[in-house]
Amino acid sequence: MNDRGYYSGFGGMFIPEILSTTFDQLIAAFRAARSDPAFWREYEAIMSTYSCRPTPLTFAENLTRHFGGARIYVKREDLNHTGAHKANNVMGQGLLVKRMGKTRVIAETGAGQHGVATATMAAKFGFECTIYMGEVDVERQRPNVFWMERLGAKVVAVRTGTRILKDAINEAFRDWVTNMDSTHYVLGTACGPHPFPEMVTYFQSIIGREARRQILEREGKLPVRVYACVGGGSNAMGLFSGFLDDPVQLVGVEAAGRGLASGAHAVRLSSPDASVGVAQGYKTYFLQNRDGQMKETHSVAAGLDYVGVSPILSQFKEIGRARFEAATDREVVDALAFTIRKEGLIPALESAHAFVQAFKEAPLLDPADAIIINQSGRGDKDIFTVADAFGDPAWQQFIIDKAERYRA
Amino acid sequence: MLETHLRKRLEHQEILLMTHIVLGYPSFEDCYRIVEAMVAGGVDLMELQIPFSEPIADGPVILMANQQALAAGATVARCLEFADRVCREFPIPFLFMSYYNILFKFGVDAFAAAMADRGVRGAIVPDLPPEEGADYLAAMDRRELAPIFIYSPNTRPERLARIATVARGFVYCVARKGVTGADTRFSAHLEDYLRRCRAATALPLAVGFGVKDRSDVEFLTGKGDIAVIGTQTIRIIETQGIGAVTPFIRGLRP
Ligand SMILES: Cc1ncc(COP(=O)(O)O)c(C=O)c1O
Numbered sequence: 001m002n003d004r005g006y007y008s009g010f011g012g013m014f015i016p017e018i019l020s021t022t023f024d025q026l027i028a029a030f031r032a033a034r035s036d037p038a039f040w041r042e043y044e045a046i047m048s049t050y051s052c053r054p055t056p057l058t059f060a061e062n063l064t065r066h067f068g069g070a071r072i073y074v075k076r077e078d079l080n081h082t083g084a085h086k087a088n089n090v091m092g093q094g095l096l097v098k099r100m101g102k103t104r105v106i107a108e109t110g111a112g113q114h115g116v117a118t119a120t121m122a123a124k125f126g127f128e129c130t131i132y133m134g135e136v137d138v139e140r141q142r143p144n145v146f147w148m149e150r151l152g153a154k155v156v157a158v159r160t161g162t163r164i165l166k167d168a169i170n171e172a173f174r175d176w177v178t179n180m181d182s183t184h185y186v187l188g189t190a191c192g193p194h195p196f197p198e199m200v201t202y203f204q205s206i207i208g209r210e211a212r213r214q215i216l217e218r219e220g221k222l223p224v225r226v227y228a229c230v231g232g233g234s235n236a237m238g239l240f241s242g243f244l245d246d247p248v249q250l251v252g253v254e255a256a257g258r259g260l261a262s263g264a265h266a267v268r269l270s271s272p273d274a275s276v277g278v279a280q281g282y283k284t285y286f287l288q289n290r291d292g293q294m295k296e297t298h299s300v301a302a303g304l305d306y307v308g309v310s311p312i313l314s315q316f317k318e319i320g321r322a323r324f325e326a327a328t329d330r331e332v333v334d335a336l337a338f339t340i341r342k343e344g345l346i347p348a349l350e351s352a353h354a355f356v357q358a359f360k361e362a363p364l365l366d367p368a369d370a371i372i373i374n375q376s377g378r379g380d381k382d383i384f385t386v387a388d389a390f391g392d393p394a395w396q397q398f399i400i401d402k403a404e405r406y407r408a
Numbered sequence: 409m410l411e412t413h414l415r416k417r418l419e420h421q422e423i424l425l426m427t428h429i430v431l432g433y434p435s436f437e438d439c440y441r442i443v444e445a446m447v448a449g450g451v452d453l454m455e456l457q458i459p460f461s462e463p464i465a466d467g468p469v470i471l472m473a474n475q476q477a478l479a480a481g482a483t484v485a486r487c488l489e490f491a492d493r494v495c496r497e498f499p500i501p502f503l504f505m506s507y508y509n510i511l512f513k514f515g516v517d518a519f520a521a522a523m524a525d526r527g528v529r530g531a532i533v534p535d536l537p538p539e540e541g542a543d544y545l546a547a548m549d550r551r552e553l554a555p556i557f558i559y560s561p562n563t564r565p566e567r568l569a570r571i572a573t574v575a576r577g578f579v580y581c582v583a584r585k586g587v588t589g590a591d592t593r594f595s596a597h598l599e600d601y602l603r604r605c606r607a608a609t610a611l612p613l614a615v616g617f618g619v620k621d622r623s624d625v626e627f628l629t630g631k632g633d634i635a636v637i638g639t640q641t642i643r644i645i646e647t648q649g650i651g652a653v654t655p656f657i658r659g660l661r662p
Contacts, residue, residue, distance in 0.1 A: 292513035
């Protein structure tokens with residue numbers, strides 16, 4: 001295997017020897033599937049009957065009027081079954097698992113969206129399923145744990161390291177090096193060793209393919225800019241894929257948490273706190289110290305709270321193909337509240353990062369131009385976090401009363 | 409060179425013993441006493457693990473040791489200092505074990521130079537397959553340091569051969585799937601795998617993952633050249649203290 005998935009020096013396959021054969025098999029299975037036109041047709045068929053593809057491209061008329069600049073469109077990945085773009089990747093990998101004849105899937109999850117999507121796919125395809133989730137995230141996203149368990153998955157709370165997404169990824173790898181014969185690791189984002197960045201991007205590219213076609217139908221021309229939040233980078237790569245050969249500005253928005261100066265953030269591509277390193281099987285920008293030890297990260301959005309980032313996005317940064325910005329927790333909560341009130345859309349906290357940046361730029365653009373924001377997921381899953389961020393007293397009272405009733 | 413040294417030892421011992429410690433766990437002072445105790449027990453060579461925040465190939469015991477060492481303030485500089493001291497004071501070869509990011513951030517060539525300066529003889533980097541290690545191989549080669557590579561039970565024959573062409577010192581045969589620390593079944597299956605390893609390389613074979621007592625070492629005698637005791641010594645220290653190390657090591661061979 002000569003191609004080890006390098007993108008301007010980022011990426012690669014830094015994997016323990018025990019997994020070399022497993023990766024050879026995975027690469028071969030992915031290549032075979034990709035070169036088989038029936039495979040993509042099968043994928044589209046399942047996404048259009050089991051999920052809601054093509055997802056709509058919504059014209060945000062009220063937001064557009066409010067900002068008085070570019071015409072704002074929202075790509076509705078929140079309308080996927082299970083509520084986020086994660087379903088695209090998971091169903092695709094599920095079809096690949098069937099082809100490889102494996103019977104068990106494992107996954108990491110941060111926000112819980114990828115975990116729920118994987119557990120759903122496992123239920124549908126009849127796979128055994130274990131989900132690794134950092135203990136901190138289990139607490140932040142308890143409702144998703146409830147659903148994963150109902151879907152038949154075993155949810156393992158990871159208590160090592162910083163107890164968030166990266167630690168869940170490490171645990172999933174530890175499971176995989178033991179059970180690779182029966183098990184496929186459904187990595188949830190465009191990170192990790194080759195072929196994951198390429199494979200996840202391939203499945204997520206359905207977002208960009210649709211969005212490009214839809215905007216051309218509606219506007220008769222391409223958007224000037226497209227916006228996506230960047231955790232590991234899968235929804236961003238999915239949207240960007242549709243416009244790589246076009247004169248369209250690609251804007252990725254990272255989580256600035258409590259602000260760049262606070263150190264409590266997850267900004268890898270647009271902050272000097274990150275540097276190039278190798279961990280979790282691939283080379284990219286990581287938030288790490290001088291010795292190469294990974295730092296703690298923070299974001300109000302569990303799905304963006306990650307130390308690394310897609311090697312393909314690191315390449316885009318390096319060659320200037322995309323621009324990267326960051327949004328603070330505060331800005332995100334404000335943009336979310338505003339979007340809900342103005343447009344009746346409820347983006348996930350992750351997705352709201354993309355809205356923040358688009359809101360900053362839309363007024364400066366020509367009203368004849370269009371932009372697209374990727375609404376990667378729906379926000380009602382974040383009700384506990386969002387309600388806390390809004391400090392809603394009636395909600396708090398409801399939770400207190402509910403707890404009292406359980407205690408009784 | 410490391411291989412020559414090991415061959416000479418093998419003239420006197422049927423099987424050599426290699427142990428593993430995580431630098432800075434529980435403390436650098438204790439690590440020094442552990443090395444002392446291990447050498448007194450007759451260990452033939454040692455792996456010094458530079459702790460890393462994301463040790464994906466390690467099981468719970470070594471993972472926790474990595475985390476606690478880092479929490480207690482272990483740095484790469486401190487690990488190099490420690491290596492410098494033990495290499496000068498003890499008459500056995502020492503190797504570094506760590507994950508690639510530690511070398512990468514230090515600068516691969518600078519890291520090899522630092523090893524050579526301090527007398528560390530080689531390195532085990534479990535997340536660096538030879539295909540990704542061109543710089544590393546060149547840097548190690550320039551200083552006659554041994555890059556130790558890994559064989560696993562599902563490594564394909566042509567790959568075993570390919571790895572043999574770049575490996576130096578010895579080859580580390582992982583006894584089973586999984587991470588460090590879990591039990592291994594010392595079986596005919598393992599014997600068969602070690603026979604394949606032997607056929608693929610002329611280098612000495614170390615066998616590790618799950619080796620924990622005299623009967624395991626006995627099983628490996630004649631099949632491998634070096635028995636690697638990793639997690640078990642950490643467990644012994646955690647449950648019985650450093651005083652138990654010397655008798656434990658001594659008891660591993662007749
Ligand atoms: C709704 C939503 N958006 C975005 C992300 C971030 O992931 P990625 O950058 O891979 O799209 C997540 C991750 O959990 C998510 O749940």
